[in-house]
Amino acid sequence: MADVAETQTVTEKGSAEQYVPIEQISPNPEQPRKRFDPEDLNDLANSIREKGVIQPLIVRRREDGSFEIVAGERRWRASQMAQLHQLPVIIREFTDVEVLEVAIIENIQRADLNSVEEAAGYRQLMDRFGHTQEKMAEALGKSRSHIANLLRLLNLPETVLEMVRKGDLSAGHARTLVTADDPLKLANQIIAGGLSVRAAEALVKKAQAGDAETPVRKVRSSAEEKDADTRALEGDLSANLGLKVTLNHKPGQEAGQMVLTYKTMEELDEICRLLSAH
Template sequence: MSDVAETEKVASAGPVAAERRLPIERISPNPEQPRKRFSETDLADLASSIKEKGIIQPLIVRQLAEDRFEIVAGERRWRAAQIAQLHEIPVIVREFSDTEVLEVAIIENIQRADLNPIEEAAGYRQLMDRFGHTQEKMSEALGKSRSHIANLLRLLTLPEAVLDHVRKGDLSAGHARALVTANDPLRLAQQIIREGLSVRATEALVKKAEAGSEESPGPKRDVSGTEKDADTKALEADLSATLGMKVVLTHRPGQESGQMTLHYGSLEELDDLCRMLGGS
């Protein structure tokens, strides 16, 4: 299903046989496709290859109507085929429900090496929200470490403007991870881009911002004045990644009780939170 180069095993076995060829205008992309950005340069390179060798790996589609089909896997090949001005493309027709189509599309895209980190994180979030997958289950199924999945999910707690910088490549995933704990990530993101800071320099910038001005340095503390330990900070980050919103834990000194504060950024997030707490 992937658009990436075939492994030696698959290559030695030869191209996968298509069940049929369909007019390209009878095929439409999946509107739930997790991948939103396609590199024009990569599409042009693929179109050039298709002109010379054709489409080696058929698209996987499902039938919507008598003469309409929807892409399950292979939208990049479909786009490149249009650039190459092909009239027909090879396909394999399979029966999938709406849920199965989305799940296959997400998993296929996550397994691609060039998926940007925000699209990958959004794919993990969809698998968790819509299919009930846990981080452990995704780790086993996709061959990704749980820490890799958790770190990417934390990125989704950043403001949309910062996420857009990551999507466009202005910031790397490393820059974004450093900004997750910042009080004003957008302002720092703009400074990082403007000054061309490295990830290490970004981490130092965030620590300096957290400590406050030089006149009042010190470690981050909760509202009770108690310094937060590394375990508390890690738990806050894990909960934030799981819920998709900022979580703050406040312990009362010398007691086992405390508070957990959830911060939502929109009414839609509040609705989501109410549904989760209500069990629906």
């Protein structure tokens, strides 16, 4: 009853540290981080048994009076293992967008997210809350190209993404597979051979060259010779416009072409609207 009484004294502003029963706290279902290393959790649980939870969790109050974790799920999990009955928290008023932003920022600053989880967090901000890559880059202190490169990883098959989540494949290796015809096959070869990123790039180019038998394949092969900046810009424009964007830049010149590909008349109407708006 003492624990409950303490939670009832919490103010809505919630700037001060309070203690609440651990059973009244639950994780944010939209938390980008999905994997928690069991060994790390066990080490943290041992530390908590000896010294307690030094840094309060950041939570927000739900309509039913319980609390949702905004930052500190790892401490909450370890505290359960340590069999704590109550936890120090700071209650804040956050919108859904702010909760996701804080969760991503906290994990990125602590380098806790793997590349796929980080990319999924960015995708959530874009799809659910309408954030642009520019806005995310500014808010999170990341370059736009960094965000664009991570988002492209989500185009890979789930099996390959799981390799990245487990740490079997680095993000750098995975990026080389985004344009591959059979990324899973190449990913297995990269892991089996212990290839460097440079060697992985060579493997992908070799695989693509091996398929270049028809004129269609040859056109695609030459497109793959675009530099990384051009491919990154194509990805940025495609993501922002919701259309396939192809940049054909003439080597050694400043001139080139930008091709917008539409599949329906509605998409054509949207292109016309965007162009006429400027």
